[in-house]
Amino acid sequence: MLRATSAITLLASLYTTAALRLHHAVTAVFVTPGWDVSAPAVVVNDGTQPLRVIVEMDDSQMPAGSYPYFCWGPSCYAPGVRVSPDTVTIAPGAEEHSFKAYVLVEAGTSSGSAPLLFRFRDALSGATLLEHLVQVQISPPSPDSLALVWAQTGLTTSTEGEISSNAALYNASSVTRQLLTHVEPIGIPTHALRFCLGDSCYDAGTLTAPDTLSLWPRHFYPRFSCWLRTSGNTSGGAIVRFTDATTLQTVAEYRIRLAPLTSVEAPMTAPCTLLPLILHTEAVPIRAEAGSTVEIYTPLGQRLFQYIVPSNSPQWLSIRSLAGGLYLYRLLQSGSVICSGLFFRSN
Numbered sequence: 001m002l003r004a005t006s007a008i009t010l011l012a013s014l015y016t017t018a019a020l021r022l023h024h025a026v027t028a029v030f031v032t033p034g035w036d037v038s039a040p041a042v043v044v045n046d047g048t049q050p051l052r053v054i055v056e057m058d059d060s061q062m063p064a065g066s067y068p069y070f071c072w073g074p075s076c077y078a079p080g081v082r083v084s085p086d087t088v089t090i091a092p093g094a095e096e097h098s099f100k101a102y103v104l105v106e107a108g109t110s111s112g113s114a115p116l117l118f119r120f121r122d123a124l125s126g127a128t129l130l131e132h133l134v135q136v137q138i139s140p141p142s143p144d145s146l147a148l149v150w151a152q153t154g155l156t157t158s159t160e161g162e163i164s165s166n167a168a169l170y171n172a173s174s175v176t177r178q179l180l181t182h183v184e185p186i187g188i189p190t191h192a193l194r195f196c197l198g199d200s201c202y203d204a205g206t207l208t209a210p211d212t213l214s215l216w217p218r219h220f221y222p223r224f225s226c227w228l229r230t231s232g233n234t235s236g237g238a239i240v241r242f243t244d245a246t247t248l249q250t251v252a253e254y255r256i257r258l259a260p261l262t263s264v265e266a267p268m269t270a271p272c273t274l275l276p277l278i279l280h281t282e283a284v285p286i287r288a289e290a291g292s293t294v295e296i297y298t299p300l301g302q303r304l305f306q307y308i309v310p311s312n313s314p315q316w317l318s319i320r321s322l323a324g325g326l327y328l329y330r331l332l333q334s335g336s337v338i339c340s341g342l343f344f345r346s347n
Helices: 002-015
Strands: 020-031 036-045 051-058 066-072 088-090 100-105 112-122 128-138 146-157 161-171 177-186 193-197 213-215 219-230 236-244 250-260 283-286 293-297 303-308 315-318 325-333 336-345
Touching: 020 100, 020 161, 020 250, 036 088, 036 128, 036 146, 051 066, 051 336, 066 112, 066 128, 100 112, 100 128, 146 219, 146 236, 161 236, 161 250, 177 193, 177 250, 213 219, 219 236, 219 250
Parallel strands: 020 128, 146 250
Antiparallel strands: 020 036, 020 146, 036 100, 051 088, 051 112, 066 100, 112 128, 146 161, 161 219, 177 213, 177 236, 193 219, 236 250, 283 315, 293 303, 293 325, 325 336
């Protein structure tokens, strides 16, 4: 008992100093069916102790035909993997740049908007250190043969500096298209905006590219980037517009929204009280409303079983059939995810 108490005291002293912060990130994306889009984020350890961090993906609200996946540490995981097998240790004051979210959308997927939530958890306790939300907009293909196929439309940052939005065009026609590129600041100074067409980057304050962008037939062009300079609490954004150099008609445009970090840091769900402990041996205590559903998954996203809570009184769910290791659980009410978490099955 003394050893257990000492361990709990040590863990408590570590977690009171744990502070993982979103440094800057893409918070919203646009993608058309048949393409995939990325949403990178940088996190920083503001605490006084190293953090061992795993990432959990909640894709429960993503539509059929969309395949979210992510990278963390040295690896990128296949769609369906909802807890990172890799643990990344972040030293105090250090930034971690390895996180990237992706969404692949197959052709024919219906248009709509859905949230994709990531929880950065302490690898030892399972405690949620940070929640990061990416809003995904799936839009129908453009009727024009030249189209914007994906773009990073939402940005946030906590520090002064530049943050970029990237976008991609595709020319599905059999002829070369010539485009003019124009950017328009919204709520930010002109000198706080600059953009690049591939390796050609223009001075801050340049709103129209002096060069024409040539897209030959069946050409995919993912090398547009727009950079916004921010003081860390800046709101605003920009409109990016591509027009046909011959007809001067707009063929594609999108809007970038820059928001202060505080607008995306709030937790998306109430704290989960389903499992009060993280380490379990033969059974886990369930505290949830009658009729709720508990689902147990492997870290690779395979659902092992469901349990319907029969009453409001505390229940015990047997986990004797599970091998020792890490598992993901979700609590659902009326088909909606109320909370989720991790637990270890100890042999």
